[in-house]
Amino acid sequence: MANLPEQKSSRARRLTAALAALSSVSALSLAALVAEPVAMHTTTGTGSTVRAATNAVQPPSAAEPGDFADIVARVKPAVISVRVELDGAQQQASSDEDDGTPDPDAGQGVMMGEGSGFFISADGYAVTNNHVVDHAKTLEVMTSDGRSYDATVVGTDPKTDLALIKVDGRDLPHVRFADRRPRVGNWVIAIGNPYGLGGTVTAGIVSAEGRDIGAGPYDDFIQIDAPINRGNSGGPAFDVNGDVIGVNTAIFSPSGGSVGIGFDIPADTAKAVIAELKDKGHVTRGWLGIKEQQVTADIAEGLGLKEAKGALVDEADPAGPAGRAGIRSGDLIIALDGATINDPRELAQRVGAMAPGTSVTVSILRNGAPKDLSFSLATMPEESPAPVETASDASAAPTSEQGFGLLLAPATKVAGSGGKGMVVVAINPKGAAAQHGLEAGDVILDVGGKAVSSARDFRRDLASLRKEGRAAALLRIQSGDTTRFVALPLGHA
Template identity: 55%
Template sequence: MREDNNQNRWSLSARRIALLGSVAMIGAAVAVAGPSGHHPFVEQALAAAPASQTQGPAGFADLVAKVKPAVISVRVKLDEESNAYAPGAENLPPSLQGTPFEKFFRQFGPDGNPGGRLQHHEITGVGSGFFISADGYAVTNNHVVDHARSVQVTTDDGTIYTAKVIGTDPKTDLALIKVDGKSGFTFVNLESQVPRVGDWVVAVGNPYGLGGTVTAGIISAEGRDIGAGPYDNYIQIDAPINKGNSGGPTFDTNGNVVGVNTAIYSPSGGSVGIGFDVPAPTVKMIVAQLKEHGTVTRGWLGVQVQPVTMGIAESLGLKQARGALVDEAQPDTPAAQAGIRPGDVITAVNGNAIKDSRTLAREISGMAPGSSAKLDILRKGEAQTLTVTLAKMPNDTQKVARADESDQSSSKGVPHLGMSVAPAGDVGGAGNSGVVVTAIEPDGPAAEHGLQSGDVILAVGGKNVSSAADLRNALSEAKSEGKHDVLMHVKTSDNTHFVAMPIG
């Protein structure tokens, strides 16, 4: 079967080649047909076509000549210590202990160095960047200069300068560097608007350390979440970018920077026409803070949220699966002080619609600590507006302690869900609110939707539960109202979240 498929593929390729060849032959025939060198039909078509259709694309040469001097190669050096063992050390790998090699490695270390000293290996990395001011400020990626011992930049004319790192932001993978002692650099501007899907773009960088290289393409998509961080909002481009392009700019046809090349999708390690850029408006905001403070401070609301799925939307009576569902407003946070409660759905921030939990995170993080924000929420189907004063995002947000898991038994079961529960107050360490899942059927509906023994069900359908009877009553009431799913507020050992449980 595989051979037949291969033959079919070759046959198809042959037909394609043959078709192209026949077109070429027809073209040759046309070329000699008419007295003026064209077939009369072709002459009529050329005469009727607008001039713009008979000319080739203008190209990007003028644009490249304008912006390329602002693009730089960024070369960094850093030290890496080898994982060597000192002579006589007792921390040899178990695989070496008791073998003929043990004496050798105790004397020389695993790298064969007399004295067994830690060896320092100098590593050189190459990326790209671009000047944003005449006095030497330049943008690149955080991962290009992270842990750099020294930074050098090379301009388009081959001049090498020493640069220093002004500040970095790992969460958006951006960094600001500066060349001191010189001014008059050619620089480019950051665009304030995100380009449209389908717009032409030109990427400039230093792939594989080859030197300034230019590629062109279009905006393929926007708002991409590639799982790189909590604030992913990448522009996707199809202009080829490769390793070494990191930190380089992508330009629109006006010569303004619309994005910073940051990541590629590459099964092979090279470009497959799927690259990701940090949008210029984000770059502008981050760079301004790095220039002033060297770090980035973000607004903080203090909530745990999750996306609104179709099941959750139906259980809440929402027409669309949009917004961010609040799992928990952490104690002593802006959210708790503003009155935000579990089960609230945040639909807008300062009038900007919230599509999902990531949109909420980006909106809040883009605001300054101490600023006020108006949150549009849905609470039990009713629209409300709350005003919250944001705090500064902690460096390490600690999780609130959760109820310990328990496997105590209960004689009362919950029909149709495949689990048994007990009042939380009867289970040590579970607290006094809700009911604890004490046993669960592996193939039951509850298990299929992620519930586990030890989980605490706090509320069902917006109503607090404290016993198996409360749970059954809440399920029966939701079913009598014609609902196919009911929303359960569940506390686990890790967090608090909502589960849309089918009951139809």
């Protein structure tokens, strides 16, 4: 093969340089080209009644994708580019946490961001991501034929990273959400505004479903391999019928560009959220009033369980519905309304999908005994950060628990610890406790369900668990303003 000339045209050099600058983002990237922290995000959706822009075409055969041109020609007019001017607070955050590259068309000192979206009604309602419009000072959308509209935010849902925006318009082309989730292996077409290149079309397949990317309690992403990049956030992913199967939201990338791992908010989630945003401007969710954690194999061993399933209650707000009904720390939630709960994410999704005031029956295991509790869900409160207290150095000689690699002191002897439990004042980084997530400053509140306030209590409870034949000790730990459970293998002590 002949070698290409070493000298490039000036236009090619400019394009190469521009794309290289744009591709400098972190390994876990939002698909939006916005001046904000780069991270994974999540969302849920709407129930608005929408119609396809034109009659559906017959899908290609499953074995042969054929030509996507007819589908693209039909749905592309409904896809929009979303352009925002960020307010001062977000500009500062962007300059601190992102590459801070201003839009070349923007005035000096003005930070712009770009994303994607799509119309779902003829009168101008459109879907995008919350992270695209968050902290927007002004909002403008552009259609594929070059028309520009000023837009307003109708409502946002940060927990699912969805937003509903509105322009003044009539007879606008629009698309509808699919009625069912796609299957792994189905064809998918993504259209959006990557790197400001509006109207970009890519295609691939559904790679996986039910993905949890750590963005929040409602993670349930569709994974696709149709290339999406920064600027695609909020745009649609279509099936071969031209229906929206998901909202492009996040990518995984070690380079900043697409490596074929993108994540979409499912259409059914988006429909439910968008319907509520259109109706009320915000989303209300059912609330149990508990904090829970995953049951690991070690924790299951500590609880005497055969399977690592369920949601282990770390804390129950005494003023919350679950706490008032009698649920308490250490209870294991195994079912909701008779349906098995496999993990905390499943519990959060099912409760979050219920309206406040809904009556539920929660099945728990307490000290190995089953129990059913019935009560009504409350409304999830607005999140507000709680003050964090951390333990300081001990004012009395601590006790060494060498088998676990711990140095403990009674909380009553440690300033700022709240006076309950045993404070970890030092830890061996190679010891069993450190390997299982304990850190200096953590407070051990109880061992095997029994409160501890001295080294004698700690050792007594461990001995009792060994006598019962337990392979692990379940410790309830306070770290700052949160609590969690940690299972330490008793063979190490």
